[in-house]
Amino acid sequence: xxxxxxxxxxxxxxxxxxxFPVRRVDLVRYAGASGDFNVIHWNERAxxxxxxxxxxxxxxxxxxxxxRVVTDWAVDPAAVVDYGVRFTRPxxxxxxxxxxxxxxxxxxxxKLEDRRVRVDLTATHGGAKVLGRAQAVVQLG
Amino acid sequence: MPIDPxxxxxxxxxxxxxxxxxxxxxxxxxxIGDPNPAYRDRDAARALGHPDVVAPPTFPFVxxxxxxxxxxxxPDLGIDYSRVVHGEQRFVYVRPxxxxxxxxxxxxxxxxRSAGGHDMVTSRSDVSTTDGEPVVTAYATLVVRGGEx
Numbered sequence: 001x002x003x004x005x006x007x008x009x010x011x012x013x014x015x016x017x018x019x020f021p022v023r024r025v026d027l028v029r030y031a032g033a034s035g036d037f038n039v040i041h042w043n044e045r046a047x048x049x050x051x052x053x054x055x056x057x058x059x060x061x062x063x064x065x066x067x068r069v070v071t072d073w074a075v076d077p078a079a080v081v082d083y084g085v086r087f088t089r090p091x092x093x094x095x096x097x098x099x100x101x102x103x104x105x106x107x108x109x110x111k112l113e114d115r116r117v118r119v120d121l122t123a124t125h126g127g128a129k130v131l132g133r134a135q136a137v138v139q140l141g
Numbered sequence: 142m143p144i145d146p147x148x149x150x151x152x153x154x155x156x157x158x159x160x161x162x163x164x165x166x167x168x169x170x171x172x173i174g175d176p177n178p179a180y181r182d183r184d185a186a187r188a189l190g191h192p193d194v195v196a197p198p199t200f201p202f203v204x205x206x207x208x209x210x211x212x213x214x215x216p217d218l219g220i221d222y223s224r225v226v227h228g229e230q231r232f233v234y235v236r237p238x239x240x241x242x243x244x245x246x247x248x249x250x251x252x253x254r255s256a257g258g259h260d261m262v263t264s265r266s267d268v269s270t271t272d273g274e275p276v277v278t279a280y281a282t283l284v285v286r287g288g289e290x
């Protein structure tokens with residue numbers, strides 16, 4: 001894989017899409033690694049008690065998955081100089097072996113100054129968007 | 142009762158230094174399922190021009206999440222943490238977090254607004270090295286859901 005050049009990228013250039021599995025074990029591991037042990041991410045009883053349909057993925061876990069589409073494309077993950085999302089819909093994760101999945105696609109939405117581009121990301125779960133205004137600014141060579 | 146917007150601008154003391162370790166970065170990268178060698182292998186990171194292993198873009202949350210407890214625990218704001226959901230998150234990077242960094246976060250209340258019975262509290266966490274080099278700024282918006290009408 002070679003890093004994309006600013007000169008070769010156009011508005012509308014699509015980044016390779018990816019599908020990421022999300023299982024209960026992934027949430028447990030993320031809780032430990034991030035330090036976010038909020039019970040709604042691992043305890044079904046607690047999740048239901050606050051009106052959620054099931055245990056839900058950490059928003060920050062989904063945010064981490066989504067930017068993979070950008071960092072895998074850019075090659076150097078430090079090329080991401082700005083990254084923001086809105087958490088618009090929870091990702092419920094069933095208690096089985098396969099769990100669920102988040103699908104992520106990205107498109108170059110703008111070419112900026114200093115050889116930077118803005119990538120707009122779309123992350124969906126079961127066909128519905130789970131992130132809003134998910135945008136990364138990427139420094140290209 | 143809505144959160145008093147007059148607290149916008151309030152800053153909290155810098156957090157205790159957090160020393161970023163190679164194995165912590167690897168653990169975090171494993172947890173998000175990302176096999177990128179720049180998060181594990183010094184030679185791979187150096188080949189990209191970095192002095193040491195770098196952390197994934199959302200890694201700074203490990204530090205800013207802890208720091209943001211100053212906000213959620215602030216008795217003047219009176220946030221009911223059981224009603225908090227994460228609404229928005231943004232990182233603006235000066236450079237990537239690297240293994241060996243000693244980082245501290247200073248949290249400032251950026252905005253407080255109310256809409257639809259909910260309060261939206263946005264905090265800014267300026268993360269810098271203990272030598273004062275800025276590394277990343279994180280913006281987090283917490284939505285405090287209103288009670289039953």
